[in-house]
Amino acid sequence: MKICQFTNDIIASFNQQPDMLLQILIKIQRQYSFIPQQAITQLSKELLITEANIISVIGFYAFLHTKARGHYDLRVSHNITDQMLGSVKLTAMLTDKLSVQLATPRKDARVSVDLTSCTGMGDQGPAILVNGKPVVGLNKKRIEIICQLIESGTPVKQWPAEFFQIKNNIQRKDILLSDRSDNGAAIRALLKQGAQKLLQQIEHSNLRGRGGGGFKTGLKWRLCQQATAKQRYVVCNADEGEPGTFKDRVLLTTQADKLIEGMTLCAGVINSDLKRPCKGFIYLRGEYQYLYESLEQVLQKRRDAGLLGKNILGKQGFDFDIKIHLGAGAYICGEESALIESLEGKRGIPRNRPPFPVTKGYKAQPTVVNNVETFINAALIAIHGSDWFKKVGTEQSSGSKLLSISGDCARPGIYEYPFGTSIKQVLVDCGALNTQAVQVSGAAGFTIPVQYFGRCIAFEDIPTGGSFIVFNQQRDLLDMVKNFSDFFADESCGFCTPCRVGSSLLKQLIDKVHQGLASNRDLDEIKKISQLMCKTSHCGLGGSAPSSIMDTLAHFPQLYQQRLKNMNNEPVFDLDAELQQARQLNGVDNV
Amino acid sequence: MANKIKIATASLCGCFGCHMSLLDIDERLIDLVKLVEFDRSPFTDIKTIGDCDIGIIEGGVANAENVEVLREFRKQCKTLVAIGACAIDGGIPALRNGFTLKECLQESYVDGIGIDNPMIPSDPELPLLLNKVQPIQEVVKVDYFVPGCPPSADTIWTFLTELIEGKPISFTYGQIRYD
Amino acid sequence: MSTFQIFYLNGKPIPFKQGETIMDAALRAGEYIDHLCHHPEFRPHGSCRICMVELDGKSVSSCTQPAIANTQVDSSSDEMIEQRRSLLQMLFVEGNHICPGCEKSGDCQLQALAYQNKMLSPHFKHFFPKRALDASHPDVIIDFDRCILCELCVRASRDVDKKNIFCVDGRGINAKLIINSPGGKLGNSHFSADDKAAQICPVGAILPKHQGYDIPIGKRRYDQQPISEVDMDNQEKDQQK
């Protein structure tokens, strides 16, 4: 099909709405492996957005391009967990065999290979995205087969099915994962009790956000309910970008009904007078695009069952429906206000606060943004009551928490624990031996040394969004620090000075330490920049980017000291490296 | 007078403007010379540096020889001072940093306008150029920075007198300038 | 006057109206808080972070933070100055700021703030990015080397000129200003030297052509007097008019 025709059809299928720009671009990208100039021009005309603006949106998302990628576009997951499973060597093997350079499509346009941030397959990596579809459990054998399939031009659809088999790896269940309630039970509870009673239940349950921030869910819903509005929105944050987190993937696979139930419940609560329309979105990270179809099916099934759509369960005026929006490779879009910008089809730059999304969110209307796990918990509370919920966990952290466990342990996967479970217990359960440290809550989280293993997963002790990466004594923790500092430099949205510049400065300095080319002065620099970022960044990304650096500096100072080239404050200046161009030139000249 | 403070100065990749500005302190120079004596410096034409109290560096680091001189200064001087824009951030010569060395040389010696005998010089006597012009603090630890292009004679005077008297440097508003 | 409440900026009482930001209230009261991406005529942006202050010990950006009654706001402690200096230094090393060769020198807000905060060197490692100059427009040149991504031109062109000529592309350290025109050159856009966007750049990134050094170096706006005094004096003069 001609680009022009294709673009027009897509635009029409999205009703020519400018806020659908990102969704439209994702479809064009999938068709052509890039966004052709012709399409940009056309989009600009039809959506009344400047071409530069469209280019700037493309430039923001890692999965969108203005230049053609290979016919097979591969993205190797570059999280530390993939690296621990050998991804660096496998990537080298891949590029070698395919004779392709990282980030540059092969001359014959057959294939391109790139690195990408954690794809959420930490328990079954190394992982790779092939034209957006995840292939897990990479090993030499698989790489070889992949190379053959590419060279022989075999369509991805015909690749061995086991390549794409994603395991759920549920290792421990508690209240959430073992719940067997009927579909619709939470909505029936809502209709029976009424919105105010139900909201009181949520508040009384002391449910707090499971996405990492830990904000009180009941209060969030109440603020949204009270805000003046033309319309209200319920948004599920399924961006799951925090390296090492994959529990939302499993929930979206196994508990989609309950998630949608929780969102519907929220709609019923925040829009209790049913006077205005209320809409929902699931913001699904681009890496999980393969779940799109199954989620759509669940939505449709629920519409057919009267659990979604107009007059839900026969209640006049209880109208609520959900659209799935895809992300396109941007960790920052997990931050709720950036997520909302992205939902509006824009670059995912975090907004200034106040106003908060609960009063001015999507399209400047009151919006609840909650994590997948939070909505499911809300549904359970509606069904079983807040007292039931509070029986699990600790005084200040009621309920359970799903952990995504990866790294050096015998049984990686999903573990659901009551809050208050100790790190030690978790390590025993997952079969971790000789553990040196655990990185809890991902790249933005905490590096926990052995002496803290008695501490607990809880909001009042070690809070977490769910990532739990185990490092045994053989690991070099500085590999992790380096991986994370690369991650933040890549993922900084670039809006504010300290994070835009600081994350790249940190990356350079950590590289220097890693290569053994740093001096004490560089360590001072690292500390200074880290503090500045924590204090002055516009959003949580910049604020938490230095966290693994500061934690390892505090608990594992020898990691750094060992590698210093100069123990004093003299900079390390690599004269040979700096003369490399001149020597090369002279060499050439002398011939 | 015994125990005069020993100062050495050098111009690396600079234009001697900062040295000229130092001379611009005019008759105050006489006061200064009562307190200090110059070791290696373009003023003295001494070519090797001995133990010094203060080393003053003008100009950024653009070639292998600059690195050598700078390291020598750091070794011999108790206090090392970066004076002027070029020493502090590379200055005008750092304009070349957006290009590869090859592009620079090609433009200067081959493709540029009005070149008679196009050829990139490669005499082994010539010091090798660095990939990029670097501020001196990338190569050695620097104790003080005196900005300006060049810093005014007043700025230099304030700096030197306060440094010699062991006071903290207290530039007035107009004394900190980058142009 | 009963609608006014009070907070304290460096110990001085500052009256404010409900909802007003710390920055707006302070400026109105004749108290300068260092800033770059903020401009009283535009909605607060909050990206440069130069205006960070401590509000009862908590770090906030004064251009976006609504003032709160009876709080203590600190912008002048040594720690605050040091923090600002570091942020300014980051802006210097991110681009290529060669002041001796810049027409804006002496009239540049980045430089003036650096003077005011006694920045003696850019301190951090320079990125030395390669960014091409755009001289395609007959009356205006854009030197991207000096752009600090304050987005004032973006806002002015979008909100005042209604031309939407600028936007920021890329992310992280690769974020860059781009121009809406065929080929991305300013000369092919509808930009005009009379645009608000042509007057608003706080640094020497967007400069008029055909004039240079009309006012000699040394006699320019911020050469003799710190930006805090110059700006507050100007504000006073404007108010008297």
Ligand SMILES: Cc1cc2nc3c(=O)[nH]c(=O)nc-3n(C[C@H](O)[C@H](O)[C@H](O)COP(=O)(O)O)c2cc1C
């Ligand atoms: C940089 C950054 C990334 C984030 N990523 C996610 C994410 O992937 N998923 C998520 O649920 N919350 C994420 N959050 C937290 C959200 O901003 C927000 O607090 C959360 O979605 C609220 O839902 P909850 O209260 O149910 O946890 C992120 C926050 C920041 C600062």
Ligand code: SF4
């Ligand atoms: S902290 Fe980083 S991610 Fe957040 S707004 Fe600033 S630049 Fe963007």
Ligand code: SF4
């Ligand atoms: S824009 Fe300002 S800081 Fe940058 S070079 Fe010009 S005068 Fe210096």
Ligand code: SF4
């Ligand atoms: S060109 Fe000037 S006004 Fe525009 S973003 Fe850059 S620094 Fe700001």
